[in-house]
Amino acid sequence: MKNRKIDELIENIQPINQDIEIEALKRFDNLTKPRKSLGRLENIIARAAGVYGSVNPNLRRKVIFLMAADHGVTAERVSAYPAEITRQMVLNFLDGGAAINILTRHFGIDVVVTDIGVRGKLGEKKGLIRKKIAQGTENMATGPAMTREMAEESLLIGYEVFEKAFAQEKIDLIGLGEMGIGNTTASSAIISILTGAKIEDVVDMGTGLKPEQIEHKASIIKKAIEINQPNSKDSMDVLAKVGGFEIGGLVGCILAAASRRVPIVMDGLISGACALLAINLAPLVQDYLFASHCSKEKGHRVALSYLNEQPIFDLGMHLGEGTGAAYGISFIETGFKLLNQMATFDDLK
Amino acid sequence: MKNRKIDELIENIQPINQDIEIEALKRFDNLTKPRKSLGRLENIIARAAGVYGSVNPNLRRKVIFLMAADHGVTAERVSAYPAEITRQMVLNFLDGGAAINILTRHFGIDVVVTDIGVRGKLGEKKGLIRKKIAQGTENMATGPAMTREMAEESLLIGYEVFEKAFAQEKIDLIGLGEMGIGNTTASSAIISILTGAKIEDVVDMGTGLKPEQIEHKASIIKKAIEINQPNSKDSMDVLAKVGGFEIGGLVGCILAAASRRVPIVMDGLISGACALLAINLAPLVQDYLFASHCSKEKGHRVALSYLNEQPIFDLGMHLGEGTGAAYGISFIETGFKLLNQMATFDDLK
Numbered sequence: 001m002k003n004r005k006i007d008e009l010i011e012n013i014q015p016i017n018q019d020i021e022i023e024a025l026k027r028f029d030n031l032t033k034p035r036k037s038l039g040r041l042e043n044i045i046a047r048a049a050g051v052y053g054s055v056n057p058n059l060r061r062k063v064i065f066l067m068a069a070d071h072g073v074t075a076e077r078v079s080a081y082p083a084e085i086t087r088q089m090v091l092n093f094l095d096g097g098a099a100i101n102i103l104t105r106h107f108g109i110d111v112v113v114t115d116i117g118v119r120g121k122l123g124e125k126k127g128l129i130r131k132k133i134a135q136g137t138e139n140m141a142t143g144p145a146m147t148r149e150m151a152e153e154s155l156l157i158g159y160e161v162f163e164k165a166f167a168q169e170k171i172d173l174i175g176l177g178e179m180g181i182g183n184t185t186a187s188s189a190i191i192s193i194l195t196g197a198k199i200e201d202v203v204d205m206g207t208g209l210k211p212e213q214i215e216h217k218a219s220i221i222k223k224a225i226e227i228n229q230p231n232s233k234d235s236m237d238v239l240a241k242v243g244g245f246e247i248g249g250l251v252g253c254i255l256a257a258a259s260r261r262v263p264i265v266m267d268g269l270i271s272g273a274c275a276l277l278a279i280n281l282a283p284l285v286q287d288y289l290f291a292s293h294c295s296k297e298k299g300h301r302v303a304l305s306y307l308n309e310q311p312i313f314d315l316g317m318h319l320g321e322g323t324g325a326a327y328g329i330s331f332i333e334t335g336f337k338l339l340n341q342m343a344t345f346d347d348l349k
Numbered sequence: 350m351k352n353r354k355i356d357e358l359i360e361n362i363q364p365i366n367q368d369i370e371i372e373a374l375k376r377f378d379n380l381t382k383p384r385k386s387l388g389r390l391e392n393i394i395a396r397a398a399g400v401y402g403s404v405n406p407n408l409r410r411k412v413i414f415l416m417a418a419d420h421g422v423t424a425e426r427v428s429a430y431p432a433e434i435t436r437q438m439v440l441n442f443l444d445g446g447a448a449i450n451i452l453t454r455h456f457g458i459d460v461v462v463t464d465i466g467v468r469g470k471l472g473e474k475k476g477l478i479r480k481k482i483a484q485g486t487e488n489m490a491t492g493p494a495m496t497r498e499m500a501e502e503s504l505l506i507g508y509e510v511f512e513k514a515f516a517q518e519k520i521d522l523i524g525l526g527e528m529g530i531g532n533t534t535a536s537s538a539i540i541s542i543l544t545g546a547k548i549e550d551v552v553d554m555g556t557g558l559k560p561e562q563i564e565h566k567a568s569i570i571k572k573a574i575e576i577n578q579p580n581s582k583d584s585m586d587v588l589a590k591v592g593g594f595e596i597g598g599l600v601g602c603i604l605a606a607a608s609r610r611v612p613i614v615m616d617g618l619i620s621g622a623c624a625l626l627a628i629n630l631a632p633l634v635q636d637y638l639f640a641s642h643c644s645k646e647k648g649h650r651v652a653l654s655y656l657n658e659q660p661i662f663d664l665g666m667h668l669g670e671g672t673g674a675a676y677g678i679s680f681i682e683t684g685f686k687l688l689n690q691m692a693t694f695d696d697l698k
Contacts, residue, residue, distance in 0.1 A: 343446025
């Protein structure tokens with residue numbers, strides 16, 4: 001029954017409107033600037049126009065969906081920070097003291113924080129959506145991170161969280177954010193499985209590992225893949241065996257946003273893994289996904305390249321939470337203003 | 350006498366405060382994020398803090414200085430657009446219909462537009478600073494673009510425009526913007542002379558030249574350098590022989606801003622040439638200069654590399670006007686908010 005809901009959601013996703021995409025590119029050509037001089041921003045905005053089916057969409061409400069969960073694989077010492085940080089950071093998000101709070105306040109973006117599997121109690125905090133599937137995933141180095149049912153549940157939670165926020169007030173643009181100590185390990189595993197890249201080429205420092213610790217992290221991922229034998233053709237199998245609840249939740253947000261014709265701005269490594277899982281389930285989603293930055297995590301570049309996306313900016317950031325996506329949203333918002341508010345050479349006459 | 354004024358201005362420029370730079374880096378390390386996870390943004394903000402002498406400066410007023418002038422070298426057909434566009438675009442800036450107007454309105458940045466040598470009449474337009482040195486420069490392919498006195502005058506005009514705006518209301522951050530059909534030709538010449546790069550490696554399409562036209566443009570620059578024999582050790586000689594009034598004006602803005610301890614955000618190729626001229630005159634200025642984007646003009650990367658600066662973003666933009674700088678200002682503003690508004694791990698306890 002759950003599967004049917006996911007299938008319905010996927011069937012609702014339509015191709016973007018290429019006529020509108022072309023109309024936007026033509027409009028850029030008429031503006032008072034050298035032709036194509038906004039570079040790739042013109043292509044980004046044109047494609048987003050294709051998503052909306054309009055060259056002049058209303059971009060009133062921007063939302064970053066921030067999903068948090070813990071990872072059993074932290075038992076293998078794959079992170080420089082203790083798992084307890086996940087819970088502390090969720091409280092920080094709710095108190096407004098985290099990087100993502102500062103950026104979203106500045107840019108006028110809403111943040112929707114969901115506990116989809118954080119270990120420990122968070123209580124009835126204002127602003128927190130409580131959808132805890134479990135106290136973190138199981139250790140993927142010794143067995144599947146979660147059951148297939150839980151993987152499906154995580155997707156549906158992401159879908160429901162998006163739909164509820166959308167029902168409260170129409171959403172025009174979203175960004176993906178996450179928190180979960182251990183989730184670069186899960187994401188690197190997913191990226192390796194779905195792109196065929198070598199594990200060494202997609203594993204990096206996460207929150208701050210030393211070189212020998214990165215080797216250890218790679219060996220744990222290899223072990224997890226050997227033990228679990230995830231089927232790369234089956235996103236739900238990959239998610240269940242080496243994924244995470246927040247990863248599944250964001251895949252659900254992606255599918256929900258695409259079915260509502262809302263562009264999705266990716267963040268770093270983890271949202272790259274989510275995007276790969278989503279296009280595996282629903283190939284049409286690819287045109288709805290927009291890169292923001294390229295993180296310092298080398299697996300992120302592998303994921304972006306597989307998605308055929310070039311980043312807008314590259315500061316070597318690797319903070320997560322949706323921080324890169326917040327800047328990406330600002331570029332898209334200003335890009336539409338340029339398209340719709342600039343004079344044409346005809347206006348000058 | 351003019352020279353003495355420029356010398357005084359240069360003597361006023363002090364080294365940035367490295368203790369404050371280090372204090373800012375330490376502060377970043379205490380925030381609720383993985384260490385160094387804001388990547389190069391942490392170094393950018395720390396250096397800017399060193400410019401201010403404060404980790405928590407007030408960034409109330411941001412200004413883009415937009416200087417416009419024409420270039421005699423357009424007689425050699427080095428641009429895809431007619432020279433008349435310079436005047437039309439200045440009117441567009443004053444009417445608020447150009448790309449830079451849209452971006453600065455969005456980001457809350459003031460624009461100060463100066464006619465420092467536009468060909469043709471602009472009249473008494475509201476918001477226009479009228480400092481026309483001449484009706485454009487002379488054709489550098491047949492002789493010097495301007496006299497040395499005019500070069501000095503252009504610098505002093507830039508200085509005075511900055512000082513007047515600063516006196517009206519304190520300025521906290523500036524960006525460099527320009528308009529001048531033909532000015533990528535002048536800038537490529539300057540970059541080649543000051544970095545020693547081959548002309549072929551710094552000449553590009555400008556507003557939209559075809560490959561054979563780019564070759565022609567390179568040959569004109571070679572001719573200009575052969576005829577004028579600019580002295581690469583003498584910025585004022587280079588500016589006079591192959592520069593432009595708006596280029597000199599922006600060099601004046603750079604020196605003035607640095608002497609007031611105001612960080613300067615560069616834009617594309619032209620501001621790269623300005624930065625090279627400025628550090629040649631006053632090496633301490635280098636720490637006051639901040640890259641925003643890397644433009645599609647290949648000479649820009651050469652200039653940034655010589656300045657030891659990495660761009661924040663790269664969209665293949667080549668629009669000018671300060672459009673890249675506007676985004677760069679937004680990154681610096683948000684970077685300081687992150688530094689000063691984020692919680693520390695101690696706060697979470």
